[in-house]
Amino acid sequence: MFQFTVTSKNARARAGVFSTPHGDLLTPVFAPVGTQATVKTLTPEHLKGIHASLVLSNTYHLYLRPGDELVRDMGGLHQFMQWHGPMLTDSGGFQVFSLSNTRKIDDDGVTFKSHIDGSTHRFTPEKSIAIQENLGADIIMAFDECSDPNDAAYSKIAMERTHRWAERSLRAKTRADQAMFGIVQGGVNPDLRAESARFIASLNTPGIAIGGLSVGETKNEMHRTLDVVTPLLPENKPRYLMGVGTPEDLINGIARGVDIFDCVLPTRLARHHSAFAPEGRLNMMNASFARDTRPIDETCDCYTCQTFTRAYIRHLIVAKELLAGTLLSIHNLRALIRLVAEIRSTIMTGTFESHMEGWLARWGGNAERKVTGK
Amino acid sequence: MFQFTVTSKNARARAGVFSTPHGDLLTPVFAPVGTQATVKTLTPEHLKGIHASLVLSNTYHLYLRPGDELVRDMGGLHQFMQWHGPMLTDSGGFQVFSLSNTRKIDDDGVTFKSHIDGSTHRFTPEKSIAIQENLGADIIMAFDECSDPNDAAYSKIAMERTHRWAERSLRAKTRADQAMFGIVQGGVNPDLRAESARFIASLNTPGIAIGGLSVGETKNEMHRTLDVVTPLLPENKPRYLMGVGTPEDLINGIARGVDIFDCVLPTRLARHHSAFAPEGRLNMMNASFARDTRPIDETCDCYTCQTFTRAYIRHLIVAKELLAGTLLSIHNLRALIRLVAEIRSTIMTGTFESHMEGWLARWGGNAERKVTGK
Numbered sequence: 001m002f003q004f005t006v007t008s009k010n011a012r013a014r015a016g017v018f019s020t021p022h023g024d025l026l027t028p029v030f031a032p033v034g035t036q037a038t039v040k041t042l043t044p045e046h047l048k049g050i051h052a053s054l055v056l057s058n059t060y061h062l063y064l065r066p067g068d069e070l071v072r073d074m075g076g077l078h079q080f081m082q083w084h085g086p087m088l089t090d091s092g093g094f095q096v097f098s099l100s101n102t103r104k105i106d107d108d109g110v111t112f113k114s115h116i117d118g119s120t121h122r123f124t125p126e127k128s129i130a131i132q133e134n135l136g137a138d139i140i141m142a143f144d145e146c147s148d149p150n151d152a153a154y155s156k157i158a159m160e161r162t163h164r165w166a167e168r169s170l171r172a173k174t175r176a177d178q179a180m181f182g183i184v185q186g187g188v189n190p191d192l193r194a195e196s197a198r199f200i201a202s203l204n205t206p207g208i209a210i211g212g213l214s215v216g217e218t219k220n221e222m223h224r225t226l227d228v229v230t231p232l233l234p235e236n237k238p239r240y241l242m243g244v245g246t247p248e249d250l251i252n253g254i255a256r257g258v259d260i261f262d263c264v265l266p267t268r269l270a271r272h273h274s275a276f277a278p279e280g281r282l283n284m285m286n287a288s289f290a291r292d293t294r295p296i297d298e299t300c301d302c303y304t305c306q307t308f309t310r311a312y313i314r315h316l317i318v319a320k321e322l323l324a325g326t327l328l329s330i331h332n333l334r335a336l337i338r339l340v341a342e343i344r345s346t347i348m349t350g351t352f353e354s355h356m357e358g359w360l361a362r363w364g365g366n367a368e369r370k371v372t373g374k
Numbered sequence: 375m376f377q378f379t380v381t382s383k384n385a386r387a388r389a390g391v392f393s394t395p396h397g398d399l400l401t402p403v404f405a406p407v408g409t410q411a412t413v414k415t416l417t418p419e420h421l422k423g424i425h426a427s428l429v430l431s432n433t434y435h436l437y438l439r440p441g442d443e444l445v446r447d448m449g450g451l452h453q454f455m456q457w458h459g460p461m462l463t464d465s466g467g468f469q470v471f472s473l474s475n476t477r478k479i480d481d482d483g484v485t486f487k488s489h490i491d492g493s494t495h496r497f498t499p500e501k502s503i504a505i506q507e508n509l510g511a512d513i514i515m516a517f518d519e520c521s522d523p524n525d526a527a528y529s530k531i532a533m534e535r536t537h538r539w540a541e542r543s544l545r546a547k548t549r550a551d552q553a554m555f556g557i558v559q560g561g562v563n564p565d566l567r568a569e570s571a572r573f574i575a576s577l578n579t580p581g582i583a584i585g586g587l588s589v590g591e592t593k594n595e596m597h598r599t600l601d602v603v604t605p606l607l608p609e610n611k612p613r614y615l616m617g618v619g620t621p622e623d624l625i626n627g628i629a630r631g632v633d634i635f636d637c638v639l640p641t642r643l644a645r646h647h648s649a650f651a652p653e654g655r656l657n658m659m660n661a662s663f664a665r666d667t668r669p670i671d672e673t674c675d676c677y678t679c680q681t682f683t684r685a686y687i688r689h690l691i692v693a694k695e696l697l698a699g700t701l702l703s704i705h706n707l708r709a710l711i712r713l714v715a716e717i718r719s720t721i722m723t724g725t726f727e728s729h730m731e732g733w734l735a736r737w738g739g740n741a742e743r744k745v746t747g748k
Binding site: 037061 | 455685
């Protein structure tokens with residue numbers, strides 16, 4: 001259980017297999033986000049249809065609603081939401097810092113007010129692990145503190161606390177059927193990131209997460225941070241870049257040795273009528289699609305593209321029909337899952353680097369595209 | 375094409391087969407409503423999964439948005455929404471009278487303002503048929519005028535206009551692959567209803583609709599009206615009770631010789647968190663379901679009941695997740711489709727009448743349950 005095997009490497013890009021109690025993950029892998037025990041607007045059948053393999057859920061949200069003890073009593077998260085593949089929960093740390101109202105951090109933990117009803121709650125490393133054990137995901141996270149990347153002094157304090165909390169999380173953990181990942185922090189300071197990578201690697205957790213990115217730093221800073229961190233991590237552990245990201249972030253992350261990604265972007269874009277298309281991101285409400293008989297992407301194998309025209313999807317959006325969000329979520333998620341699967345194939349055949357420029361041209365924005373580091 | 379065969383009869387209840395260009399309908403049949411070329415929140419795959427056979431769409435809505443000519447140019451409604459089974463469109467008459475703003479009726483037609491943007495439009499029998507020919511459903515409706523059932527004088531005027539409009543609709547019709555049904559009107563006045571039934575029957579359309587019910591009259595009045603109308607209709611034509619209804623309305627309608635029903639109730643209830651359950655209609659947001667590990671209905675074969683607990687559905691509702699509406703729509707529609715299929719089986723085996731009291735006890739409210747008439 002939780003064995004990770006790197007089966008191919010192209011420079012720093014890796015293809016591997018990570019074994020979990022609910023199945024093997026072929027890495028690199030992109031995980032849809034099911035914040036509240038559901039990937040918004042999709043059934044588990046839809047998730048199977050887009051070949052999702054790993055699904056993330058959020059500890060902070062499920063603790064508040066419906067409550068982790070209720071989820072445990074209902075048989076755990078897999079049973080509750082009827083997703084029987086691998087699952088991952090975060091620690092709740094990021095949401096406490098980004099979503100909740102007034103919060104008070106001390107060395108022991110964080111006191112915060114619920115964004116739903118203002119009620120007061122307290123998370124500690126021990127509490128976060130207890131919640132995640134109640135939820136029962138295959139992969140769980142150490143409780144961490146995510147700092148403002150541009151505040152160097154705070155980044156150091158938060159990193160050091162994250163390290164102490166990682167040790168406490170590890171001691172608090174009791175379930176053998178869950179893999180806990182430590183989380184590397186340190187803002188965008190290369191020295192802090194290197195220190196954090198070495199420390200977290202020393203804990204010998206079955207995988208290592210990289211937190212505190214895609215939170216306001218530049219693309220250059222994200223890439224430079226990965227260039228510092230991943231070379232310091234053990235080869236035989238999967239690396240999870242939390243909350244990232246855009247298609248170009250996935251390409252750049254894989255090029256820098258990342259194995260696992262998650263992001264709300266595909267489903268959030270779907271709710272805002274935006275689709276990943278060959279031409280780039282399209283606003284599907286645009287009048288130019290009113291009589292467009294093509295699918296969103298003629299090369300896409302998803303249910304939406306195999307079934308419906310752009311004209312129909314545009315009609316659903318204009319008519320305010322919720323099915324539009326479902327169909328766009330299916331497509332956008334499948335687009336990223338397919339991109340990562342295609343990247344994996346090129347890593348297996350040793351051609352990743354020669355494809356990379358093409359992918360960045362197809363998927364990239366204006367971000368830095370040059371990969372540095374060893 | 376459009377042949378109707380009554381295969382079994384129990385008193386006035388009929389089981390039959392109605393052939394359409396997109397497949398045979400086994401009657402009695404309940405049609406989900408896809409107002410804007412989509413059964414709200416469901417994909418065509420979901421519709422197949424609940425064994426939907428006939429789907430209704432609304433002429434008024436599709437004329438306004440995206441426009442019937444656009445739908446025609448996209449290959450027609452079946453192709454546009456990717457529902458390849460039998461389809462039915464209404465005439466737009468009912469929506470003009472119930473949804474649009476200021477309207478002006480004259481013998482030629484109706485001028486009305488769109489409920490979307492206030493723009494002015496005009497429907498005539500010829501226009502309604504032209505729109506329905508552009509949409510391309512298998513079963514289309516004559517343009518009619520639905521009166522206030524409690525206004526006897528207006529009911530007579532509206533009925534007579536409906537008759538003239540039915541003749542004009544019939545003359546306007548050009549497509550051989552569409553069956554146009556005339557519509558019986560006459561409010562709740564038995565004499566008017568009898569006159570209307572005889573007149574519409576004389577037009578020899580391949581099916582006959584009964585309009586102007588479930589619009590504010592009592593259950594008794596609905597039943598009495600059916601008791602007057604259906605005995606005057608030819609045996610060898612399907613009868614369609616428009617916009618009806620509740621489970622008990624279906625049972626009572628079938629008992630009075632109705633073959634086709636449609637209603638937004640199952641999907642509307644779903645959006646309001648209400649489910650058809652063995653105990654009756656349940657508000658699934660109720661706290662009593664928070665830890666209920668049962669499906670909504672243990673006897674139901676739908677995806678929702680085969681997969682999810684009441685506790686999970688309640689969580690989705692409380693967390694304001696749209697998937698709740700999808701899962702409840704699947705179940706509520708399947709519940710009515712299954713009810714009608716079970717009723718059909720008992721008609722085939724000659725046991726409908728002996729089951730009827732049990733069904734009404736299971737599904738009925740406080741409405742009149744006694745069937746009268748020949």
